[in-house]
Amino acid sequence: MNPIHRLSDLPKLLAVLAAAYFLTSLGHFSHNAEFICEYPNLPASLTRAKVYAVWMGITSVGVIGFLLIRKRFVMTGLLLVAVYALLGFDGLGHYALAPMAWHTPMANITILSEVVAAALLLTATLGLLVSRVRQRHRVSAG
Template sequence: MRAHHLLLGLTAAYFIASLAHFGHNAQYIAFYPGMPAWLTPGKVWLFWFAVTGVGLIAWVLNRLGLRAPALLVLGVYGALGLDGLLHYSLGLCSQHTLMANLTIWAEATTGLALLLVSSVLAFRQLTRRAGVA
């Protein structure tokens, strides 16, 4: 049960960090260095909904009793949080505002934590099912 609470807490933390980062992107897109002109606030929100949809798929799989696949998809959901680090390929950390840096790193670190924990739990689930000690 402790693992369940940890996973729930990490998922919530990542969801909030992702929402904060994408929300900041949408609001201040003109101030992010190197952002392509085609990327509008509306498109930023569409991307956030797509990312969040991956998390929703994990939830549905879990509700269907498909625990190992749910954990693997949840890991993918967390891994998508690392995508925010691509901002630094467009502009140096010092070229971003403090809030931009905070939201980027909050999303990346909570996403990485979710990826790692869900991967360990999926591995345990799969090895337990396979009868490996």
């Protein structure tokens, strides 16, 4: 089996999962920004603009990861995509501020869909990283 060298070599599933996470993350952050007063116990200093800025910062981690993969820095790129996916679990912090029952149904849907999409992307990315490490080990051992 050939090692992954280009973005086009990545399994289509990873691209689909990244797109799903991107969209669910955008949905959660957009809902958070537009309905910020409906999220219980958020700091008063948190503004709509800050929410969107954080989303752009998080998304840039994933974009840089895919760009690095495209430039043939596959391991580093996959590691950044894994970090991007891990950042999707941050939405669970809402439940540290207030129980699920205090959030609107739509807030819970956006939070939980982002977390599920992040978990799927993380699983696929870690699978590719492990596969890549095993391929390198086989090449160096053989």
